[in-house]
Amino acid sequence: MARMTSLDRWVHQQLTGEQTRSKPPGPILLTFVTAAVAVWVCVKRNWWPSPFGAHTWADPLLAHLAVLAVLAVTGLVWAIRTLYVLGRDQRWSWWILPAPVVVSAAFAFVVWGPATTFLDKRSEFEAIAVDIRENPGTSREEFEIGPFDISRALGGGPSGEVYFVDNSTIFFSFTSGWVYSPDHEPAGLGNVDSSISHLDGPWYRYESVYRD
Secondary structure (H helix, E strand, O other): OOHHHHHHHHHHHHHHHOOOOOOOHHHHHHHHHHHHHHHHHHHHHHOOOOOOOOOOOOOOOHHHHHHHHHHHHHHHHHHHHHHHHHHHHOOHHHOOOOOHHHHHHHHHHHHOOOOHHHHHHHHHHHHHHHHHHHHHOOOEEEEOOEEEEEEEEEEOOOOOOOOEOOOOOEEEEEEEEEEOOOOOOOOOOEEEEEEEEEOOOOOEEEEEEEEE
C-alpha cells in the first residue's frame, strides 16, 4: 500500500510539476560521522590504536587517513543536502545540526579537554622502573602505559637510572622520554648527547641525539 502511495505521489508530481522535497542529512549520515569522530578522538589522544596494544593490526596512521576520508565524504553529502533543503526548498530541518555539533564537540575536546599526563601515570611507570633497578640487566620492550607507547625501558648502567623511550618521539637519531633516577640527577647515556629537565621527585624528562 505504501508503495502504491509513493507511485501515486510520483505521478502527481510529474503531472503538476511539483518538486520533490529534498532529503536533509539523516540518521545514517550521523552514524557514520559519529563513528569517524570517535575513532579520530581516540587516535588524537593516543587511546587507540596502539602499535603495542591488543590490536596491533590497526595502524594509527591508516586509521587517521580512513577517518579523514569518511569525514570528507560525509561532509560533502551533508553540505549538498543542506544546500538543497535550505536553498531550493527554503525550509528548515533539525537534522542539519547534529553532524556539525558532533564534529565541533570532538574538536573542542581534543584541543581544550583534559589530557592524561605522564605524572597521572607515574605510579605505573615507577613500578616498572623499580623492578628493572632490582633486576640489573633486564629491560622491557614495546608496551603501553595509559596513552603512552613505550618503545623500551632499560637501566642506564651502574648509576641506577632507568630510561623509558617514548615511541612517538623516535625520529632518526633523536629520541626522548623519561628517566627514573631517585639518587641523583641523571647525566645521560654515554653514547648520546642529552638534555635533562626535572619533572617531580625522582622523575626527569630527557631528549637525546645519538652521536655518529
